[in-house]
Amino acid sequence: MNIWPKYRKTPFVLKMSIAFLLGLFVALIFREQTEFLRPLGTLLIRLLSLIAIPVIFLTVVLAVNKMNLAQLGKMGGKLIFYYMVTTAMAVLIGVSLALFFNPGENLTLPHTSVDEPEIPHASDILFRIVPENLFAAFSTGELMAILFIAIIIGMAMSTMIFSSDEKTREYGNVLNHFFEALNKLFYKILEGILLYAPIGVFAISASTFGTQGWVTLKSLLLFTGVFYLGLVILWSVVYTTFLSLSGNSVIDFFKNIRAAYTTAFFTSSSIATLPVALEAAKKTGISETTANFSLPLGAIFNSDGGALRMGVSLVFAANITGLNLGVFDFLIIVVIGTLLSVGTAGVPAAGLVTLSAVLGMFGLPLEIVALIAGVDALIGMGGTASNVTGDIVGAAVIDKKKPAHT
Numbered sequence: 001m002n003i004w005p006k007y008r009k010t011p012f013v014l015k016m017s018i019a020f021l022l023g024l025f026v027a028l029i030f031r032e033q034t035e036f037l038r039p040l041g042t043l044l045i046r047l048l049s050l051i052a053i054p055v056i057f058l059t060v061v062l063a064v065n066k067m068n069l070a071q072l073g074k075m076g077g078k079l080i081f082y083y084m085v086t087t088a089m090a091v092l093i094g095v096s097l098a099l100f101f102n103p104g105e106n107l108t109l110p111h112t113s114v115d116e117p118e119i120p121h122a123s124d125i126l127f128r129i130v131p132e133n134l135f136a137a138f139s140t141g142e143l144m145a146i147l148f149i150a151i152i153i154g155m156a157m158s159t160m161i162f163s164s165d166e167k168t169r170e171y172g173n174v175l176n177h178f179f180e181a182l183n184k185l186f187y188k189i190l191e192g193i194l195l196y197a198p199i200g201v202f203a204i205s206a207s208t209f210g211t212q213g214w215v216t217l218k219s220l221l222l223f224t225g226v227f228y229l230g231l232v233i234l235w236s237v238v239y240t241t242f243l244s245l246s247g248n249s250v251i252d253f254f255k256n257i258r259a260a261y262t263t264a265f266f267t268s269s270s271i272a273t274l275p276v277a278l279e280a281a282k283k284t285g286i287s288e289t290t291a292n293f294s295l296p297l298g299a300i301f302n303s304d305g306g307a308l309r310m311g312v313s314l315v316f317a318a319n320i321t322g323l324n325l326g327v328f329d330f331l332i333i334v335v336i337g338t339l340l341s342v343g344t345a346g347v348p349a350a351g352l353v354t355l356s357a358v359l360g361m362f363g364l365p366l367e368i369v370a371l372i373a374g375v376d377a378l379i380g381m382g383g384t385a386s387n388v389t390g391d392i393v394g395a396a397v398i399d400k401k402k403p404a405h406t
Helices: 003-009 012-064 069-101 122-129 134-140 143-161 166-212 214-219 221-245 250-256 258-267 270-283 288-301 304-321 327-341 350-361 367-398
Strands: none
Touching: 012 143, 012 166, 012 258, 012 270, 012 288, 069 221, 069 288, 069 304, 069 367, 122 143, 134 143, 143 166, 143 288, 166 258, 166 270, 221 250, 221 304, 221 367, 250 258, 258 270, 258 367, 270 288, 270 367, 288 367, 304 367
16 A cells, blocks of 8 residues: 555665666566566566657757857857867767777677668758758658757747837747746656656566577677776766866766766666756756756757767777778778768667778678567667766856756
8 A cells, every 4th residue: 555655755866776786687587578578678668758858849949048159059059068078078089998908809790681781971960951841851750950949939938038129028938937837747758758767677687688599798898898897987087087177066966967877877878867867967056957958959969879889899890800990090980880870769779870881981891780679789889888978077067057956
């Protein structure tokens, strides 16, 4: 009778951790039989993705409409600079560690193949940003287009709110209240979804590890270890340095955002984690305006974990095929891969899609993707947690508000 109240009061991180470990335990015992649990995990991803699109749209609109154009340009410029630096460092860390440890030296290609992906042109990417149909962008979930629409609506509302004409200001405030009410509505829906989240995480953990097979995970242990070593360096050196230089307490900061990177780790979805990340950022003392503007941008455009993963994966692919590529060659390939990933939804297995595109562009065998898919769950978890953490660190760096201390 008291189970439900106790469940609701149990800390979110604890519930997610227990669910994940319980899923691993079930996978060890029942192996492939855990496949029947997969729909429960798929349901969680769908629910989080369902709520993510309106949250992205509304938070960006409400953030932009509170700024004047000068503030918008200044904050955006700082974010772009931060993204460039952290992405470059992630690439450098991934390639350097992989070249040192040489994962994939003793592995061979499996007898499977992956269809070669279609490589988008620069014009295609531009047209994805500027849609020809307002409603089509939302129905297809085209995140870059949705972000573009949110920004221009927010800018238009800002000019109305700060207009010298009283009637225009009145209309602007009405629109602002309307969007704030919608935002509140979707956060109420999110509260219900998060109550189901541990069940979905249990299903994802059990079905993924139960069906992949532990032999495959063992054979790719070095690949996974190199990747996670890179994440440790990225967090402990790059992120810590940025936080220290911006006057934040590193220990307190990571404590305050643990719900965000834990959710990202368990769901492997930075887009779906966005609502949790927004709340975690505000808990650190980051202003609501900065968090609402920078985190949706980071969820779409910033991918430190993905860049590090790409560096390790390409060295891994080169070692399997016996290619002799220099560090500069790897950097060029990773930069192109990172550009291709811009606008890709932060959902599970998105890294495999991007890797397939890069391998196809440079003539590397796509069968390598099938091999890496064996540990995609582990790689995706760590990479997504790093993506979300990097986004919140970026928001803290550009925010002028003094951070809160626990």
